[in-house]
Amino acid sequence: MSRLPERADAVVIGGGVIGASTAFRLAESGVGTVLLERGELGSGSSRNTAGVVRTYFPGNALISSLAVRSLADYRALGERTGADLGLKKIGFLVLFTDEREVRDFRQTRDAQRAAGVDVELVTAAEAAQLNPLVDERAILAAAWSPQAYACDSVSIVRAYAAAAQRAGATLHTDAPVTAIDPDGRVHTPAGSILADTVVCAAGPWAKTVAAMADVTVPVTPYPVELLLADHPGGAPQKALPMTMHPSGLRIRSWEDRILVGMGAPAPDETRQDWLGRVSQQLGTAFPSLAGVSIESGWGGNLDLSPDGMAFIGRDPARPFVYAAGFSGQGLCQAPAAGEIVRDLVLGKESWIDTTGLSTARRLDGRAGTG
Structure with missing residues (x-):
């Protein structure tokens, strides 16, 4: 792995479809962004699904609204980058x-x-x-x-990662996070980097990563x-x-x-x-x-939340933003999730009311995967 910079505006932890989409949205908005992936890009839960992008989620119009916006962005991504996302x-x-x-x-x-x-x-x-x-x-x-639409999840991850790099983000693979200090310093075996904001998009490992920052994100590997x-x-x-x-x-x-x-x-x-x-x-x-x-x-493992709906929010006490617990539905929501995380990092009002997405919501729903 190449040497880490000393600091960044935002460090995104996780190089799956959620992390890659988020890194792109941050970088194109002028946020100095570094993405850290413990293995290879798209090697986690992003490749452990049925490879379908859909908009209909029975019983949950909020997820459906994220999926509708995401499908439109996938189409735009293919047109903008010329990448073949395999959409059929x-x-x-x-x-x-x-x-x-x-x-x-x-x-x-x-x-x-x-x-x-x-x-x-x-x-x-x-x-x-x-x-x-x-x-x-x-x-x-x-x-x-x-x-x-059937799709190629690995191609989607690579397309967002390439777009993020073109926008100025730096990506580091084989860079597992080992600790996160209270001041936002993120440690890896190859060195450390000080972040103004840490973004956790670590899928099945999100609970462990969040705990390093003394944040609770109740995600279970499934x-x-x-x-x-x-x-x-x-x-x-x-x-x-x-x-x-x-x-x-x-x-x-x-x-x-x-x-x-x-x-x-x-x-x-x-x-x-x-x-x-x-x-x-x-x-x-x-x-x-x-x-x-x-x-x-x-x-492989998916990142399961207690009610089957993702957690996207910002910790009230720390510069720590999370996007995890997509329960097998992350491929359908990643572009919209990336936009929401960008707005949380920038302190902007999002295009959608995100109150019901934070970990503060009451988690008494039945778990399920999509």
């Missing part, structure tokens, strides 16, 4: 199996549309047309949002494993949309196979038992996939 429209389908789910959708649809989300209620037959693996006899209806399955009867004519079943099972096309997600083994569950549970649920939700063989794709 696939759509997002949420299946409903009971009347409560349909009722909840109707009650929240206006808030979602006000946030800029294109989403509608479709019949079971229409859902089966959108995803031929859906058994229309097993569902009542579905929510359909065409605003969902293991996930994504699986691959073969299509029944060969590859389909068109890509399957990302499809979410009420059980938490999610599928989408991945090249000529099917990507399957349903968390990871429970603490008291063997991996073999978990694979059996996933296989059983897969066959129940999508009967044509009953009995298909599934194998490991990739996995």
Whole structure:
């Protein structure tokens, strides 16, 4: 790693999509920015997702508003930099199996549309047309949002990192943070740097990093494993949309196979038992996939918050800003999160009311990943 400068206006800890987006926003605003990444850029939770950028987040219009703004910024990033972000429209389908789910959708649809989300209620037959693996006899209806894109998360991280460097930021990989002093001095094995503001975008390591600065960010590393399955009867004519079943099972096309997600083994569950549970649920939700063989794709840790919604805020007692706990949804919110962090660092009013995003909110919601 190259030598660290003696000081910086802002030191961003974490080189995933949140950190890279934040470093870019800070640097383009004239903030002297240094980014520190413990490994390689995009090597953490940014690559441990299903690689989908979407705008519809059922039951949470605030996240949806961040996602809508972020999708627009991804499009602008590709146009501005010429980088291929791998954006391919696939759509997002949420299946409903009971009347409560349909009722909840109707009650929240206006808030979602006000946030800029294109989403509608479709019949079971229409859902089966959108995803031929859906058994229309097993569902009542579905929510359909065409605003969902498969993407290349590593390319996105690299594009933001390159844009940040062009704007004047310096990036240091293989630079794990080992301590943070009360005055904002950040220590690494290669030296230390004094920061006017420390920004924690460390994903699954955010709680540990924040604790170094005597700040509490209640984020827990949450293991996930994504699986691959073969299509029944060969590859389909068109890509399957990302499809979410009420059980938490999610599928989408991945090249000529099917990507399957349903968390990871429970603490008291063997991996073999978990694979059996996933296989059983897969066959129940999508009967044509009953009995298909599934194998490991990739996995790692996500940064989980207690209620499944990110923490973005500023510690009231220290020059310490945090953006973590995205619970698998960071790829969908990173550009907007970067803007919010920039405004917190600069002391500016943000484009959105961020009160509900800080760690001060009451955390009595049920955890979940996106």
